[in-house]
Amino acid sequence: MVTLLVVASANKSKRPARKPARGDWPAVRLHVVSGKGGTGKTTVAGALALALASGGRRVLLMEVEGRQGIAQLFDTAPLPYEERLVAVAPDGGDVFALAVDTEAALLEYLEMFYNIRRAGTILRKVGAIDFATTIAPGLRDVLLTGKAIEAVKRGERSGEPTYDAIVLDAPPTGRITRFLNVTSEVGGLAKVGPIKSQSDSVMGVIASKRTAVHLVTLLEEMPVQETLDGIEELRKNNLPCGGVFVNMIRKPRLNPAEINQALAGTLDVANVRAGIKAASLPPRLSIDKVVDALLTEANEHAQRVALEQTERQRLGATDQPIYELPEMNGGIDLGALYALARLLRQQGAA
Ligand SMILES: Nc1ncnc2c1ncn2[C@@H]1O[C@H](COP(=O)(O)OP(=O)(O)OP(=O)(O)O)[C@@H](O)[C@H]1O
Numbered sequence: 001m002v003t004l005l006v007v008a009s010a011n012k013s014k015r016p017a018r019k020p021a022r023g024d025w026p027a028v029r030l031h032v033v034s035g036k037g038g039t040g041k042t043t044v045a046g047a048l049a050l051a052l053a054s055g056g057r058r059v060l061l062m063e064v065e066g067r068q069g070i071a072q073l074f075d076t077a078p079l080p081y082e083e084r085l086v087a088v089a090p091d092g093g094d095v096f097a098l099a100v101d102t103e104a105a106l107l108e109y110l111e112m113f114y115n116i117r118r119a120g121t122i123l124r125k126v127g128a129i130d131f132a133t134t135i136a137p138g139l140r141d142v143l144l145t146g147k148a149i150e151a152v153k154r155g156e157r158s159g160e161p162t163y164d165a166i167v168l169d170a171p172p173t174g175r176i177t178r179f180l181n182v183t184s185e186v187g188g189l190a191k192v193g194p195i196k197s198q199s200d201s202v203m204g205v206i207a208s209k210r211t212a213v214h215l216v217t218l219l220e221e222m223p224v225q226e227t228l229d230g231i232e233e234l235r236k237n238n239l240p241c242g243g244v245f246v247n248m249i250r251k252p253r254l255n256p257a258e259i260n261q262a263l264a265g266t267l268d269v270a271n272v273r274a275g276i277k278a279a280s281l282p283p284r285l286s287i288d289k290v291v292d293a294l295l296t297e298a299n300e301h302a303q304r305v306a307l308e309q310t311e312r313q314r315l316g317a318t319d320q321p322i323y324e325l326p327e328m329n330g331g332i333d334l335g336a337l338y339a340l341a342r343l344l345r346q347q348g349a350a
């Protein structure tokens with residue numbers, strides 16, 4: 001009895017007491033991060049994982065596209081197909097990462113459901129893996145999403161889930177609905193059997209309140225349009241829409257009154273001229289030319305700011321929560337990533 005008690009408390013001491021959920025997504029266990037290519041999906045997924053982990057939680061950050069984006073982001077060696085600790089969050093908390101390898105996931109799946117031992121060597125020899133994932137991309141997707149759902153459910157039965165949250169660095173908006181809608185994807189492939197029950201169980205989590213599909217965007221016309229289309233498509237397919245993460249926001253360099261003047265071409269020219277004179281430019285530069293160039297630049301800047309305002313309003317009309325992240329001078333290193341995570345927490349994303 002005494003021994004048992006000691007063991008129990010040792011186990012407990014391994015992990016501090018579970019903290020109550022906080023932020024705008026307390027019921028969400030699977031955070032799917034999508035968005036237009038290049039808008040910062042991987043960066044935002046990493047920052048969100050850190051934000052969710054902070055204060056003593058355990059988070060798994062997953063990537064499925066075989067690009068080793070997470071390893072690069074956290075400045076670590078390429079990730080094997082194995083969960084690895086990549087960062088410690090502020091106030092304690094761990095971020096683990098996993099780069100899912102489709103081929104390994106398929107073999108794992110065949111072994112688990114069809115009891116095929118050492119399926120790997122034989123299947124690889126006959127090229128069956130390429131065959132299976134090429135003719136049935138739906139199968140590939142259900143393997144990848146299945147892996148995320150397995151991580152969500154792990155340990156749940158014992159009342160102690162292994163991870164408090166899973167963050168998935170997912171395919172871009174154009175492919176996200178198909179990627180997540182595994183039931184319809186494998187529908188033509190399997191009506192009964194393990195693939196069917198696997199996809200039903202995956203869908204049970206993905207189409208529920210335990211999942212949120214977040215979209216990353218820039219304040220530019222194309223990415224915003226892709227975000228609006230993405231939200232509509234997710235809603236149409238009954239997939240749970242999450243937040244809109246507006247990334248790489250640049251601060252206006254002029255105040256609102258100056259922006260209006262720059263747009264209307266009524267900036268105080270004498271003032272600009274005086275400023276240039278005070279800067280004592282090399283004498284070979286014509287002050288008139290510099291004034292003209294600066295006024296043109298101010299006008300272009302004001303137009304961009306006005307456009308950004310329009311895009312902000314278009315996003316606001318969707319009624320999804322919006323989080324804003326600045327463009328970090330000098331790009332994204334670990335320090336910048338932690339700073340973005342802090343901003344996400346301050347705004348309630350985690
Ligand atoms: N807030 C930011 N400030 C400055 N640079 C950023 C910011 N967010 C992302 N970046 C940079 O922008 C580039 C694209 O970011 P990232 O790789 O996260 O985008 P992605 O959407 O995952 O791209 P892909 O579609 O190729 O997967 C990277 O060089 C990244 O460091």
Ligand SMILES: [Mg+2]
Binds near residue numbers: 041042043069169
């Ligand atoms: Mg990426």
